[in-house]
Amino acid sequence: MGFLYTTLMFAAIGIIASLCARICCNKGPSANLFHLTLVITATVCCWLMWAIVYLAQMNPLIVPILSEGE
Amino acid sequence: MAEHGGCFPPMDLFRSEPMHLVQVIIPIESARLTVSYLGDIGLIQFKDLNSEKSPFQRTYAGQIKRCAELARKLRFFKDQMSKADIKLSAKSEAKAEFNLDDLEVKLGDLEAELTEINGNNEKLQRSYNELVEYKLVLQKAGEFFKVAQSRAAAQQAEVSSEQAAEESLETPLLKDQESTTVDQGKQVKLGFLTGLVPKGRSMAFERILFRATRGNVFLRQSSVDEAVIDPSSGEKVEKNVFVVFFSGERAKSKILKICEAFGANRYPFAEDLSKQAQMIIEVSRRISELKTTIDAGLLHRANLLETIGQQYEQWSDLVRKEKSIYHTLNMLSIDVTKKCLVAEGWSPVFATQQIQDALKLATIDSKSQVGAIFQVLHTKELPPTYFRTNKFTESFQTIVDAYGVAKYQEANPGVYTVVTFPFLFAVMFGDWGHGICILLACLFLIFKEKKYSSQKLGDIMEMTFGGRYVILLMALFSIYTGLIYNEFFSVPFELFSPSAYACRDDACSEATTIGLIKTRDTYPFGVDPAWHGSRSELPFLNSLKMKMSILIGVAQMNLGIILSFFNALYFRNPVNVWFQFIPQMIFLNGLFGYLSLLIIVKWCTGSKADLYHVMIYMFLSPTDDLGENQLFANQKTVQLVLLLLSLIAVPWMLLPKPFILKAQHNSRHQGQSYTPLEGTEESLQVETAHDSHGHEEFEFSEVFVHQLIHTIEFVLGAVSNTASYLRLWALSLAHSELSTVFYEKVLLLAWGYNNVIILIIGGIVFIFATVGVLLVMETLSAFLHALRLHWVEFQNKFYEGDGYKFAPFSFALLGDEDE
Numbered sequence: 001m002g003f004l005y006t007t008l009m010f011a012a013i014g015i016i017a018s019l020c021a022r023i024c025c026n027k028g029p030s031a032n033l034f035h036l037t038l039v040i041t042a043t044v045c046c047w048l049m050w051a052i053v054y055l056a057q058m059n060p061l062i063v064p065i066l067s068e069g070e
Numbered sequence: 071m072a073e074h075g076g077c078f079p080p081m082d083l084f085r086s087e088p089m090h091l092v093q094v095i096i097p098i099e100s101a102r103l104t105v106s107y108l109g110d111i112g113l114i115q116f117k118d119l120n121s122e123k124s125p126f127q128r129t130y131a132g133q134i135k136r137c138a139e140l141a142r143k144l145r146f147f148k149d150q151m152s153k154a155d156i157k158l159s160a161k162s163e164a165k166a167e168f169n170l171d172d173l174e175v176k177l178g179d180l181e182a183e184l185t186e187i188n189g190n191n192e193k194l195q196r197s198y199n200e201l202v203e204y205k206l207v208l209q210k211a212g213e214f215f216k217v218a219q220s221r222a223a224a225q226q227a228e229v230s231s232e233q234a235a236e237e238s239l240e241t242p243l244l245k246d247q248e249s250t251t252v253d254q255g256k257q258v259k260l261g262f263l264t265g266l267v268p269k270g271r272s273m274a275f276e277r278i279l280f281r282a283t284r285g286n287v288f289l290r291q292s293s294v295d296e297a298v299i300d301p302s303s304g305e306k307v308e309k310n311v312f313v314v315f316f317s318g319e320r321a322k323s324k325i326l327k328i329c330e331a332f333g334a335n336r337y338p339f340a341e342d343l344s345k346q347a348q349m350i351i352e353v354s355r356r357i358s359e360l361k362t363t364i365d366a367g368l369l370h371r372a373n374l375l376e377t378i379g380q381q382y383e384q385w386s387d388l389v390r391k392e393k394s395i396y397h398t399l400n401m402l403s404i405d406v407t408k409k410c411l412v413a414e415g416w417s418p419v420f421a422t423q424q425i426q427d428a429l430k431l432a433t434i435d436s437k438s439q440v441g442a443i444f445q446v447l448h449t450k451e452l453p454p455t456y457f458r459t460n461k462f463t464e465s466f467q468t469i470v471d472a473y474g475v476a477k478y479q480e481a482n483p484g485v486y487t488v489v490t491f492p493f494l495f496a497v498m499f500g501d502w503g504h505g506i507c508i509l510l511a512c513l514f515l516i517f518k519e520k521k522y523s524s525q526k527l528g529d530i531m532e533m534t535f536g537g538r539y540v541i542l543l544m545a546l547f548s549i550y551t552g553l554i555y556n557e558f559f560s561v562p563f564e565l566f567s568p569s570a571y572a573c574r575d576d577a578c579s580e581a582t583t584i585g586l587i588k589t590r591d592t593y594p595f596g597v598d599p600a601w602h603g604s605r606s607e608l609p610f611l612n613s614l615k616m617k618m619s620i621l622i623g624v625a626q627m628n629l630g631i632i633l634s635f636f637n638a639l640y641f642r643n644p645v646n647v648w649f650q651f652i653p654q655m656i657f658l659n660g661l662f663g664y665l666s667l668l669i670i671v672k673w674c675t676g677s678k679a680d681l682y683h684v685m686i687y688m689f690l691s692p693t694d695d696l697g698e699n700q701l702f703a704n705q706k707t708v709q710l711v712l713l714l715l716s717l718i719a720v721p722w723m724l725l726p727k728p729f730i731l732k733a734q735h736n737s738r739h740q741g742q743s744y745t746p747l748e749g750t751e752e753s754l755q756v757e758t759a760h761d762s763h764g765h766e767e768f769e770f771s772e773v774f775v776h777q778l779i780h781t782i783e784f785v786l787g788a789v790s791n792t793a794s795y796l797r798l799w800a801l802s803l804a805h806s807e808l809s810t811v812f813y814e815k816v817l818l819l820a821w822g823y824n825n826v827i828i829l830i831i832g833g834i835v836f837i838f839a840t841v842g843v844l845l846v847m848e849t850l851s852a853f854l855h856a857l858r859l860h861w862v863e864f865q866n867k868f869y870e871g872d873g874y875k876f877a878p879f880s881f882a883l884l885g886d887e888d889e
Contacts, residue, residue, distance in 0.1 A: 002591055034082035034485065041489040046550060049497070050595065052621055053554055056614045057570070057592045059676025064571055064604035065585035 014043030085479045087418040089453035094413045095443040100436035105395050107428040112880025113421040117414045119403035128400040137393040143177045144386050156375045187371045198360045199301040205353045207337045210292050210311035211264045212346050262315045265336035269308040275332050282324045288315040453478045456876035462539045473861045474871025481633045492543035498801035498852040502552025503559040509545035554596040560809035562599035571600040615799040617669045623795025624666045630867030649727045653719035660716040671701045724781040728774040735768040791863040812839050
């Protein structure tokens with residue numbers, strides 16, 4: 001559940017960011033497409049990294065074993 | 071020429087600008103002005119139509135010589151100005167319409183004047199120094215004589231009372247010389263010479279004098295306190311004033327020669343006291359006169375140099391511009407019969423209107439009867455690559471170009487590099503404390519942008535400043551990955567929710583043996599803070615980061631292959647789509663895409679399957695039962711199918727393509743029994759098509775070997791490149807370990823002593839270590855590895871990179887070349 005929720009949040013942030021890019025620097029269709037590509041690529045990269053780390057911790061096979069004297 | 075079938079709208083920077091070969095025919099009278107206006111626009115790359123001619127045979131060689139002469143004069147001025155410490159004033163915005171002839175005359179006059187002033191100055195300075203030395207001689211020698219005289223007088227008073235002759239050296243001689251009244255009998259005529267000798271050579275001087283005259287001279291030296299400027303050499307030398315007494319002409323000539331050899335300057339000295347005083351007054355007067363003259367001269371020179379300094383930048387710009395205009399004019403081919411110049415060059419299609427406007431303007435301004443003719447030529451030559459970058463994308467494009475300039479209109483990896491390069495850097499660097507430090511540093515650079523871009527910076531500073539936007543993105547992504555890895559100078563924080571792990575029981579008895587247990591929901595953003603410092607931290611993080619590297623690597627390589635698909639679509643190359651793109655996708659995803667899927671499934675289900683075992687035995691014994699390594703139903707069948715598909719993919723990408731290419735070549739050249747004649751470069755013939763290859767060669771064996779190499783590279787590369795992405799894990803581990811060491815072994819250790827001094831020392835060591843090792847060295851290291859991943863693993867899936875860069879004739883770019 002937490003996974004889906006946060007994925008949707010990432011998607012929403014991505015959409016908002018592309019809208020902001022479109023509003024702030026509207027310089028013609030080819031430039032707009034370029035900015036959109038950049039925003040989407042950044043969103044996908046960030047989501048990918050978060051998703052990997054989250055999935056790896058969902059069903060852990062090993063647990064933290066504290067070291068002596070902590 | 072541009073055969074593109076894009077089903078997508080065009081995207082900035084994705085493909086290089088469409089270029090065409092243009093031909094401009096310019097009448098001679100407006101040639102210079104036309105080239106000047108074209109240089110202002112800066113969007114044509116002229117081809118050298120006179121490449122067989124040597125520089126001296128070209129039409130405008132004489133003009134270039136004139137410009138070179140002017141440049142030499144300007145360099146001379148600059149030299150003089152720097153010697154006199156006059157600053158060059160900044161370029162004024164006034165656009166003075168200077169004629170080259172006027173400038174030549176003006177610079178010639180200025181040079182003559184300056185040389186004259188310098189010469190006069192030198193002469194005056196020399197006289198001044200001589201006079202100063204003379205004054206010193208007068209003073210010091212006068213002292214000898216005065217002292218000696220007073221002693222002589224005293225001696226005289228005593229000699230009458232005492233018969234013993236004192237061994238004072240001065241008195242007998244002077245007695246002989248001065249008091250001729252005393253002893254008329256022995257009138258030995260003594261001559262003397264006075265002068266200055268350098269202190270370092272004074273001992274040698276004395277010795278040689280003694281030897282040469284067999285001891286028959288008397289030398290008296292007295293050193294001068296401060297160094298004087300030697301008239302001939304112009305340097306400050308420590309000197310001694312000397313008086314040498316001798317008798318006889320032979321001795322005199324010997325002494326003169328020795329003085330000359332030692333560089334001792336001689337000055338006349340009058341014996342008479344009153345005359346001495348007169349001379350001193352006279353010399354002092356002349357010295358002060360000369361000083362005022364010299365000062366006036368220097369002031370005049372300074373004024374002259376000031377006026378030069380104000381206009382220097384403008385003049386040097388003008389000379390540079392003129393020189394480049396004439397170089398360009400030399401590249402155009404001249405058609406003497408038709409009294410016009412023909413220029414050929416590459417220019418982007420979007421610039422057509424601008425160029426035509428410039429041509430019209432030049433025609434009007436030069437009052438020529440005939441206008442310039444502009445037309446587009448059709449050619450099969452490969453145009454240069456031109457990307458219209460702004461200050462943000464320029465640095466990323468430079469990174470891509472450093473590996474190889476994109477072939478004309480192939481997909482530009484720079485578009486994705488803008489995001490993926492800082493992202494991969496950040497994966498290897500992840501620490502939001504360090505990220506903030508780097509962010510602050512580059513924000514400083516960006517705020518001072520205007521100031522630094524007009525200054526001349528050192529090499530390293532220039533590179534850092536040029537890459538400030540790259541560093542900005544790197545810092546932002548590092549902050550993000552730092553939050554995900556949960557490292558702030560290696561310290562984790564519970565920022566988003568309490569840790570998911572807790573003790574099994576209240577006493578936490580088994581925390582150090584079996585470990586904690588996951589009680590709450592997964593930590594929502596990033597690595598759980600409970601891991602840091604635990605004993606099982608490394609096994610967990612290693613597993614996480616290695617799998618992350620594989621997943622990111624497979625994703626980026628897939629992106630690369632998809633870009634090759636878009637290239638094939640654009641260049642209308644179905645062979646590449648069916649017989650390269652599809653088998654490559656099948657191979658890579660059948661094996662490593664499947665591995666990525668297994669990783670995700672294992673994480674989602676929490677299965678204990680051993681993925682190494684699964685992958686290896688998928689190849690070794692694919693029909694075996696998976697047993698406890700089973701992750702999903704029918705896994706064995708799926709694996710068999712994937713293995714078969716991958717095996718088929720290899721000959722699929724190797725064999726068909728060469729045969730198809732051969733068939734295509736045959737069908738293309740079947741109807742052509744006659745190949746078109748190689749046209750000579752009659753550039754004025756408008757209809758000439760530029761055919762750079764008349765007859766295409768097709769060597770089947772060559773094509774086959776090429777395809778074989780390509781296939782082997784891809785197949786083996788699939789394994790090696792995927793493994794290469796593990797450097798993401800390796801560097802990120804190194805970074806976090808270094809960070810931990812510095813924090814725990816330096817800062818915490820210093821804190822433990824409870825002593826302020828040790829704390830301060832520890833703090834300083836921590837700061838230096840962090841900045842030097844982590845912020846500088848690790849940054850460079852991660853930068854380099856991210857670069858390698860892009861250049862090799864990403865770009866070898868689709869990038870050819872054998873184009874050449876567009877280098878237009880532009881005045882704006884001139885300034886970068888020269889200095």
